[in-house]
Amino acid sequence: MSGHKTDTAPDYRDTLFLPATEFPMRAGLPAREPDWLARWARIGIYDRLRDKAAASPRPPFTLHDGPPYANGHLHIGHALNKILKDMVVRSRQMLGHDARYVPGWDCHGLPIEWKIEEQYRAKGLDKDAVPVVDFRQECRRFAEGWVDIQRAEFQRLGVIGNWDAPYLTMDFHAEAVIAAEFMTFLMNGSLYQGSKPVMWSPVEKTALAEAEVEYHDRKTDAVWVKFPVVEVDDVPTELDAFLNQEHPGEAVSRARAELQRVTRAQLLDATVIIWTTTPWTIPQNRAICFGEGIAYGLYEVIDTPEECWATKGALYLIADALAESTLAAARLEPSMYRRVRDVTAEELRGLTCAHPLRGADGARGEWDFDVPLLPGDHVTDDAGTGFVHTAPSHGDDDYWIGRTHNLEMTHNIRDDSSFRVDLPFFAGQRVIEENGKPGQANASVIAKLTEVGALLARKRITISDAHSWRSKAPVIRLNRPQWFAAIDKALDDGMGTHGDTIRKRALTSIDKLVTWTPPTGRNRLYSMIENRPDWVLSRQRAWGVPLSCFTKQGTRPDDPDFLLRDPAVNARIIAAFEAEGADAWYTPGFKERVLDGLHDPAQYDQVFDILDVWFDSGSTHAFVLRDRADGTEDGIADLYLEGTDQHRGWFHSSMLQACGTLGRAPYRGVLTHGFTLDEKGMKMSKSLGNTIAPEDVIRQNGADILRLWVAQSDYTADLRIGPEILKGVADSYRRLRNTLRFLLGNLAGFSEAERVAPADMPELERWVLHRLTEMDAEVRRGFAAYDFQGVFQKLFTFATTDLSAFYFDIRKDALYCDGADSLRRRAARTVLDLLFHRLTTWLAPILVFTMEDVWLSRFPSDDDSVHLQDIPDTPADWHDAGLAAKWSGIRQARRVVTAALEVQRRDKVIGASLEAAPMVHIHDSDVLAALRTVDFADLCITSDITLSGDPIPQEAFRLPEVPGIGVVFEKAEGQKCQRCWKILPDVGRHTHPGTCARCNDALG
Template sequence: MCADTTDTTAAPDYKSTLNLPKTDFPMRAGLPKREPEWLARWERIGIYDRLREKALAGTGEKGKPTRTPFTLHDGPPYANGHLHIGHALNKTLKDMVVRSQQMMGHDARYIPGWDCHGLPIEWKIEEQYRAKGRDKDDVDIVDFRQECRKFAEGWVGIQREEFKRLGITGKWENPYLTMDFHAERVIAEEFQKFLMNGTLYQGSKPVMWSPVEKTALAEAEVEYHDRQTDAIWVKFAVSSTSKPEGAWVADDNEAVSHTGNEIARRDDLAKAFSDASVVIFTTTPWTIPQNRAICFGPGISYGLYEVTETPEECWVSVGDRYLMADALAQEALAAARLQPGMYKRLDDVSADELRGLTCAHPLRGLDGAAGEWDFDVPMLPGDHVTDDTGTGFVHTAPSHGDDDYAIGVKNNLPMTYNILDDSSFRADLPFFAGQQVVKPNGKPGGASKAVIEKLKEVSALIATKRITISDAHSWRSKAPVIRLNRPQWFAAIDRKMGDGNDQYGDTIRKRALTSIDELVTWTPQTGRNRLYSMIEARPDWVLSRQRAWGVPLTCFVKKGAKHDDPDFLLRNDAVNARILEAFEAEGADAWYKDGAKERFLGDSVNPDDYDQVMDILDVWFDSGSTHAFTLRDRADGSEDGLADLYLEGTDQHRGWFHSSMLQACGTMGRAPYRAVLTHGFTLDEKGMKMSKSLGNTVAPEKIIQQYGADILRLWVAQADYTVDLRIGPEILKGVADSYRRLRNTMRYMLGSLSDFSENDRTAPEDMPELERWVLHRLAELDKTVRDGYAAYDFQGVFQAVFTFATVDLSAFYFDIRKDALYCDGDTLQRRAARTVLDILFHRLTTWLAPVLVFTMEEVWLQRFGDEDSSVHLQDFPDTPGDWLDPDLAAKWSGVRSARRVVTAALEVERTNKVIGASLEAAPTVYVSDADARAALESLPLEDICITSQITLTGDTPPEGAFRLPETDGVAVVFQKADGGKCARCWKILPDVGSHSHADVCGRCDSAMS
């Protein structure tokens, strides 16, 4: 028999008697691996459709849902290529809008969509052809379009999965696609409204033309890059100075009589001008053969300059006389290698005097020119002319610029058609035939060089200079874009429509400007100013493109009729109906099938009398029409066909916001949206634009692989999206740190609520002050969260919730209450604390669910893990108004100030190794203000300050007492606590060891009993 060696003097282990947190919720999130599991679960239980059913479940007597619909209409991304960080930003913002609106009681619908037509896809198919040595023009157009459709379908599938991986909710199994048959039918139908209401016309004016892609481009389809070009200074010899006898023409409507002296001066000037030249400056030498006028600025100061001396190797001669703006003469003559002193200013030249001049084209009368340039070049006033650069005279080619075109129309100047679709000069143009402005590979052609050489040959140049300019390029091919006069189809935005939708104006422009000011809310407000100024100044909308993949302009023109003839366009309801019926059944391919013209025109219209238009619609017309076939036509669209919100990047003021506004104003008389929210662009950590060549791009896929989608979403929520957003490795590390702190807060709540039941619930009025203060803060925060989400202020919402969770809760409330939660028995204090934790849990998980969709689902399921449960099926809990208690909040603001002084004083002692923990302290706190002292006396201050004992006094603090400069009237003197250390709660108290359980305090003895 062995002796008993048990040490009966060892202290009992009380750890098992504590109410320690119990949870399987891991601190290590493992998001990249676990997020796909939640995605699969949401798909399995049909979250999106269940939310729609939830809206219908509460229908009233008249069968209307009790939840107000909220529709965010998705601006369609282009079905071409993997997602970039801008896509992730945009779709995440949309998702946070939809989810927060849903949880605030709306029926928030989100139908994702894709833009499927247009040049980028067509260009990709052509690239595949070129790689195989095939010519697109040799392929049947329907077959070619089918290849484009198949290409788009493939990328829709890829992008859909990439968007879903970001945690985006929506009707993914049934998105809208602009290439769906019904969508193509509606796009054609919307176009027909322009046809029938008289706004459609064919005109010939300069458009942004891509010679490489051989099509017109919208402003939104170009980007600006620096490129080098030859700037030239060209002489236009004055050929005539004639004026009406006895009068000096001031403008088109005014003749001012002059005295004999003035007439004599005019005659003197005429002699001076007889061998003078007007000097123009241009960076597009290839446009000189198309010159038809020279413009001057009526308010600019001009002078007549004479060359008196020349250096070697220059193109000017002594005695040459040049007309130039005074502010630019020195710069222009310096380009001609003339130093000051080599020329002199002869006289002032007024706008009236310039008005009467006529010049000769520099190529006039040349052998071999066949009379091509034997015409007068008038001098015309133009408000667009400035003396910022050049010579103060603007060479005007009406076929190649908006200002030039406007001047040409006003003054009946002839249009020229020297440049063909591929940017080559027409084959019969003398000297320059066949030379291209831009080669098929996007590089500069020989057109400008050929013109410069010819101008040199005829001594028409005074200078050339190689300069760098910012110029338009196609964002697809990256090739330069030129301004080119081409017959195109336009929507007239200032033509009275007479369609009966005149509530907000009788023209597209008036309706759009009224909508911007009266019908739409803008976030930020600067978006309003930007779009307003664009639409206020914009020209007519170019609707046509010379390509194959898109919805055709479904109209017919009468052979031999002029553009302005009333019967030029066929407007026939029966024809239109047959087209729409075919498109609904077969898609827009029906337009290109054999016999299409005869099929659509039917028996009532002779096919021999009409030509079928084969241009396609601008892809922006497609996307601008999405409201019609998505919001209006779908059962899950919106009741009135309008969107509650359009949300895109700032570039869409000239893109989707713009085209949608014009399109809807032309067809239904107003904007298709009630609100517009814009976000900035994504930049790298240094604020640089992202570029593959710089190697500073950040791919969403890489972030998800490393951190998980919730970290990417949290980056969006933490940033101010109204300006450009920066992202990079260091920024993401900071975001991940914020995430970990928040995750720790949620883990603490889960652990403390592991066995919470309704029997533990305590009424607010029975709770201690600290718990009632937390409820007050929740009531304040509830308003902040709801107001913030309603205003799409995700940064404000997250910062408010994060600060509350980490400062008010983790660093204050949890810090104080963990003693009661761990060590108390079944006390009111512990029950109240757990009740508050339950209340906190329901609010924090739902408030954060629109941002951290995966993590809050994990938190929710950790507690409520049945098969059909999801935090995303919840609404934000209602918060009783009587939780607000301003007086209590004011009192606790003072308490927290005093606590900060105590904890700061104890931290000094901890740093100095005097104590290891605050429970070893029993400080004396000196509070001079009687009311503040009374407030502290009403509370268990030692628990609040996490000390074992505390003494509160109104005495004058001794010299050397610890103070904080920001807290007046509070001082602390440190003392160590007296007594024994409780083996269970670790407080140092005099009664430790005097109870039935060894080495514990009275509170712990009672809890164990």
Template sequence: MSAETPDYKTTLNLPKTDFPMRAGLPKREPDWLARWERIGVYDRLRDKEGRSSFVLHDGPPYANGHLHIGHALNKTIKDMIVRSHQMMGHDSRYVPGWDCHGLPIEWKIEEQYRAKGLDKDAVDVVDFRQECRKFAEGWVDIQREEFKRLGITGKWEDPYLTMDFHAERVIAEEFMKFLMNGTLYQGSKPVMWSPVEETALAEAEVEYHDKESPTVWVKFRVARMDRPDVMLSDEEATDEARAALAAADADLARDIEGAHVVIWTTTPWTMPSNKAVVYGAGISYGLYEVTGRPEECWADIGDRYILADSLAADVMARARLDDTMYRRLRDVRPSQLEGIRLKHPLAGAEGANGEWDDLRDFRAADFVTDTEGTGFVHCAPSHGMEEYELYRGLGMLEQVITYNVMDDGSFREDLPFFGGKRILRAKAKNGSWEGDANAAVIAKLIEVGGLLARGRIKHSYPHSWRSKAPVIYRNTPQWFAAIDRAVGDGQDSYGTTIRQRALTSIDELVKWTPRTGRNRLHSMIEARPDWVLSRQRAWGVPLTCFTRVGALPTDADFLLRDPRVNARIAEAFESEGADAWYKPGAKERFLGDDHDPAAYEQVFDILDVWFDSGSTHAFVLRDRADGTPDGIADVYMEGTDQHRGWFHSSLLQACGTLGRAPYRNVVTHGFTLDEKGNKMSKSLGNTIVPDEVVKQYGADILRLWVAQADYSADQRIGPEILKGTADSYRRLRNTLRFMLGSLGDFREADRVAPADMPELERWVLHRLAELDQRVQEGYRAFDFQGVFQAIFNFATVDLSAFYFDIRKDALYCDGETKRAHAARTVLDLLFHRLTTWLAPILVFTMEEVWLERFPGEDASVHLQDFPQTPASWRDEALAAKWAAVRSVRRVVTAALEVQRTAKVIGASLEAAPVVHVEDPATAAALASVSFEDICITSGIAVTTDPAPAEAYRLPDVPGIGVVFEMADGEKCQRCWKILPDVGTHRHPGTCARCDAALATVPAE
């Protein structure tokens, strides 16, 4: 700049804003939280009238421990659903809730008692329950603040708790509906049982981990064949009987006398409870004889074993017999196995006191396969559901059910050889829960010659998700809800049984996101057994029912069904909570004068906590003023594990009491993994704690991570991923900062109607109309990744890298021209849409952006709706034209980048290229716009002449060639364009446009 040329910088309309480049989210976000609470944003939204109801019903987290990253993912997705639907015109309500009953809390209190030397069983049960309640209350308060810190909106001052007195009343009432409608029954069947926690567990309370188990191949001797008057036992057989047998089936009788059927099991502890062996009716079996043996072997030469042919080689190898040490004697058809009875390997053992002397049943069963094992399955119906169902169907349960295993997983004290032995330890030792029962059983089988082989196997095995200890199947009296029994309540629109109603609801009432959720839950409901409702613990809602003394569970009067008794229970729970059930005189109080207390027993099992959470629709959606008119939620949203958890139990519970599902949409997210795709574990040191992310980056970065991910799959998170998220945030923040700076002097009087705008501005409006549809469709479909990606690409590619880049010149240099006013009008329209569209995701940042432009004591972006975007903004023909313009621009900018890299030019304004365009229509389109402004050059020439060989081309944009030329003229000292007319105007060193803009500035 010469000494005579003024400094024109102060005459430029440069962006002006106090909006900082650095967000400082960790320090500033708490102030916005306090502000929202002070001005009552959530309640003010409820005052908006005439809006349709939209309710996301919260799946309650457990009130036990600080939040983990899965909590943050879950609650943030829920928050985006609630906020976006509010801004799309609904009255979108969210009541957070907590699951407060159950074993984890009970265990914590027991630990505290043990530390003080107290015996839980010696403490008054009501006092114990009060300790559990206080523990839960403390964690509810802690988690509430942690959730709020993530920017989650909701009715935080009035959440729902499953331990609230009204909730406990409703849970009991919902249970009593099962009592009254005929689906409740007491049965004794194998259930998943936690010996460590001494309670039954539901499938949803179980997780599968690898476990190493002992595995054994056990021999059952053929004892007899039940043919008329024909015996094959040592003492019972006679010459006549043998002759009769020989006449009937001489070959088979001779060959299998003294032979053994071999079974394989990974649970040796179930052998004392064995009552039968079963085979497959379609399996090919053979009789095999040992002809040689090594030194270390439990088989003897001459031993004969019946085995599935496809598994025989493997079994013999396990017994250390190679293929030269045995031979196959003959076929044994499944039909020839009929009538055989077997001896238990412990039969006749010294000291067994006849415990196992009864002959074992031997029959076909459809669950036997020849894919592993021996082709035979040992049956302990007390510890296996398939075996239980088989013998229940045969009407033989009384003959085969045992009660050998106690609550703590130990054998009954009077069980020969094994009394008091434990299947699992009370506490893990060196990572193992293995007790001494398996070893004792194996040792005794070896001693009596009952073992053919043994080994170890690592397999997926059920564990309690609370204690992390393995579980067992154990026959024990429990309370069940029958899912295939007709529900006598007359609500039959979706079916007459719980299973029918659930399956119909899944297909006819509920929309699934993603669709795979439907398939998963449908298959679970199709195959599931009756619902085990009872738990043998203290902290929860009791099964509020009475049984008649001396009656059997199958008797019609076994259960007391009296609405008057139920009403008294409900009334007491409303005022005193479920503790009322445990207070002295409770039985007399509830039975009243209607029934003799001596004639009834009070049930003290507690309800499965999944029944608690499954009932929440009744006391949240039905009973609260901010619930729903029909008691159905618009959305349930949880992780994939809740297909067997909350989605599942809520469906069963509501189908039993309401006749259909309690939700219209089910949205499912995946699990959180580390950056390498590994499961997070404290021992591996790869956990990500939400509080630490918030302290380092701010909650908005964590929320942006959620929005950028495909939540329907498992999510990865870690330091590098969070750095990438923070980079995306910075790019978006810079876009918003430019808009704020450019809108600082925007006035309504300068607003330009769309029809009067230049084409470039009308193209932006077209893109806004397209994006408005994409955003709202995406939010309604819960597709936050799609929404954010569309907005982010628009903001960074269409705006920052294209529109803003082009219009900076007009905004800074034009002065008060129509083009500048149109650009600011578009920026204003962009501002209102981008801030509101992004508000459900970046709740803190969009509030900051909004208040920077529209400050006010009661102002908030979260009180706004998405602006209505006129359909008239869409212009497909214009969009097609500008798509062509942008394609040519891309060739020009690439050609200039070559020159910049070669240091021929420093900036694009030094260039005035020649653009050769083969297509006349494209050339005409370029001629109709200020293409030099679009390319940010000082000049440009468009021609349809053929491009010379040296012209720059891009392979994917055919028909375009660019020849580089330097701009001709002098550099304008105000706008920096190089133009021939610079220096010929009133204001020194300016071009015509800048001279006009400076018309009001005196010349020097």
């Protein structure tokens, strides 16, 4: 029967090799992490890694930082982005590269300017009354303050980089390079001035790039407007063939003439119905577009209800697919109208309408012009009426129709979205008020249309509309003289390897020169660039790099000498910006200074628009990758890494800019991540109260928990985060920490004298070495593919399942109880040492603080760090597929035994597995033979075990998923060893009281 400790048996606890480590069970990350940050700064980790690469050349790897904007505290999306970048840089470094990371900031542009204007308004000051250089200096100081704040916040995340020398787009050299890059567009002929619709913010009074626009739902008035037909051209009819057969000779001519008369009369009485959600654009209408493949009909109103704007007897031209919904909007039941006949595309092409405001009392002839019907590929019969009101000043499709047919470009709307002061009926009324609310323009236009009888219907609807992501106010499409980069102009610049236009070079780069992670990123950017218009480069603001060029007075934009293209002038501008920054452009006499002796300053005007800030950030490759000593030899980055929104932002602008100045993409790889959402999958919003600030997570849990959340998430999709999710992350962290603590505790005092060669190790240790070869390949492959989730999942499973729940669980007995010189114990400690060096370096890119803690707990040092190490090579000859297959079967058998013992423990038959000595029946002879080559009782942590090939008894425990193995429970016979707690028959028969043979020998 099971024995118990006798009164005479001594306490052997002091003779055991119990774990010894000062590595705490509780991490205390929030309090301890700042000390590691200070330590890394003191020993200069980043610089030492660069020195290491210089001393022994390593292949470079450069992740080029997409510059965050210097105007506020970090949000959780910033943390996600920077942590991912840090994992890339650290993993590449530890895989043997010289991994460089220069953090940077975007410092120019409207958001900062807007903040300064807000401060002015709060003080009752007028921005325009302040000298522009003084205003720009305030913007610079504002940005400098936030750069310092954000730098500390990024470093608190454990992000490594050249923080002492980051790049700023407002540095003098950066501003000089941005200007020089712009001048490349000036000199190669792709720069031009044009007047076309752009995204315009009436609140901010500037053009916006697509990347500066977001879409939100808003309510607006949709209107159905009547355009009366005033002219009908003769057109062939579908009855011509019939007439030729039935009415020979002169009768044909008479019949055709009569048919044309009837057709003309019908159409001259008709009204074209258009539909629009922007009534304020009706005064700017110059045409109506129809779709040549759409079926149209002429519909007669035969009856009307009360309070209806339709007229009895009226003839309306509408697309057949939309006639019912259009007439229903006018309150007409199907019984109140009839379809008269088809109207062909040839007939529509011959129609001319009057503007609905033609002849209105007080219009002063403003709208006394013809409105032609024109075919347009953009017209559909999905919504509206099948006829598209066309205002060339207020839409891309409208603009190109206007260009094609020489329609007039109107200038009725001013910068603040108000109608021009002399426009009849609507003078001075705004589309959007200064506070971003709707102005009176829509209501006034609708009222006037109603007054003149031109309105058929109106309806309040909700649409998704463009808003400025800064002011959150709606934006409008508005024609303004702007500066553009022509992306389809053939460039003779000697960089035509990948195409002779910016668009061709970009599309070729996307397809052939760039690796996309995930691959879907390729399609998104390709389609955007394939279909985008010319790049609007100019902004009507003050804080940024100016369009450093001059125009000749008395010339037009299409004149060859309109733009001054002189390399000598460009060189003077660049030199001035290098010395004084872009503020030099705004100092009195600058034009005279740079043109002196080269051109007559009196003949030229200085352009004061500033560059789109996306051009600034798109140019960073030139002053970071090309110009810095820690840049790249060819000015190309290995990786750009940002959120998916940057397909229309930084990835996009960098591509276009570099294709104009480098002839190709400035990156070889692009990695994109999703957005951050709350636990319910909702977008984070301060108004909803569901935001999570990085500083709050760090204060409560530590930065390593935030980093682990990133590593555990699929960053290619949107990521959820919240208190419950972070609890789960913290639980994973604790389990992993326990594994590492076990390693440290059982490596105390390990020396090279103990090391055992792999060939001399027991099979279990050699199986662990085999698993290390598999894990090493997985980790290297995962890091190379930026699959941090895959790497961590595999490491976590390995650490908690293969190691803690299997190998450590088995080897605790040998580590604690075997003699110091025991081969088994020394082999186990050797394997623990090999595990330590790999686990700490494999996990260091993810858990930067914890792995430093683990490393220094074992190797205390004033100037060492785990982050100065490389991932060690794992010998290929450790790989043993045969051994792995054998141990796969052994582990399956062990599962059945441990499950059987768990039943006995649950039923309180035993308290610990060492009280058992089960009989194990194995049907498969190969498995049975394998089990007989190992100490299976040791593997199952039982005091004894019996293996049998006999048929499995009916009462045996089985696991359905492991067929052919049954376990019959038996209790161990003998007494309990007071040192190792195994129950064995020989306990009490040795020199040392109460011990088994193994423990007696260990005691000497």
